[in-house]
Amino acid sequence: MHHIILIYVSNTKEKTEAINQIGDRATYVDEKYGTHPRNTFDIWLAKSETQTPLVIYIHGGGFVGGDKSKYYPSEDLVRFLDAGVSVALINYRFQNDAPYGILASFNDSKRCLQYIRYNAKKYNIDKTRVACSGGSAGAGTSLWLAFNDDMADPQNSDPVLCESTRLTCAGAFETQATYDIYKWSSLLELPDKITESEEKIIARAFGFKEVENRNLKQETAIRKKLDLLCQMKKTSAPFFVFNKKRGGFPTNADELNHHPLHAKALKEQAAKVGAEAIIYAPQIGIVDSSGKDVVTFFLEKLTRQ
Secondary structure (H helix, E strand, O other): OOOOOOOOOOOOOOOOOOOOOOOOEEEEEEOOOOOOOOOOOEEEEOOOOOOOOEEEEEOOOOOOOOOOOOOOOOOHHHHHOOOOOEEEOOOOOOOOOOOOOOHHHHHHHHHHHHHHHHOOOEEEEEEEEEEEEEEEHHHHHHHHHHHHHOOOOOOOOHHHHHHOOOOOOOEOOOOOOOHHHHHHHHHHHOOOOOOOHHHHHHHHOOOOOOHHHOOOOHHHHHHHHHHHHHHHOOOHHHHHHEEOOOOOOOOHHHHHHOOHHHHHHHHHHHHOOOOOOEEHHHHHHEEOOEEEEHHHHHHHHHHHO
16 A cells, blocks of 8 residues: 555644634634543534524544644635524544544544534524535545434433434545545555555554554454445435545555545445435546535535425
């Protein structure tokens, strides 16, 4: 596989105030949805006397870095608010934190979605109209939520986990097609050889703190849970994918993780199972005749009566 995967270096910086592009502060800042220090979110509530749709942004960073403040300057955030759609930006634990692995990060985002639904009255949210969007790791998380069957646990003693995880739609920018990383060689047309250092990274992504701790039965089950392509089905939430990267043989980790062939694989799987999708990867000739951007796509789904 010849490249280090899912590795990013996060820069430590002073905390940025939760103010959007037009100078409006988030209605609620650093709301807690769980026990981990990074289980926080900011939310801008659209002005409305009735319950509003919601878009949740999930930041990228290879599941080892990044922060919700990335989206503070987003023009799309303001466009949603102007259209009467509330917007939440979330943080989540990284895969290097217990219980380790990408699934730990996924489950934090799942819980945040459920927490906001559980507190729909407080945030004036219509829990039947919720979308997720993000870039890279946040994109993959959004698709994981979109493709999975409802992960609500009605018998759980924690009322938050009883809430639905179903989405109205999802958006993904520079996403990975699957986190069953062993499938990347065929998807991205790469050699099968994997280095020892890459094996360590893969083990951590699958939730094993050390390579020596890997268990074949557990790993097989985890790979299945991380395989977005296999989870996609006709009944999955409609989704939007945009990838602006060039094609060709990847020469570094960024090009590997964000290769447009990830978008191509999602497009082919959507066609195979009959899922509704708008996918752009213009550098390799994939465009959508609708010409819709993600905001237009989301508003059509979220504001439909």
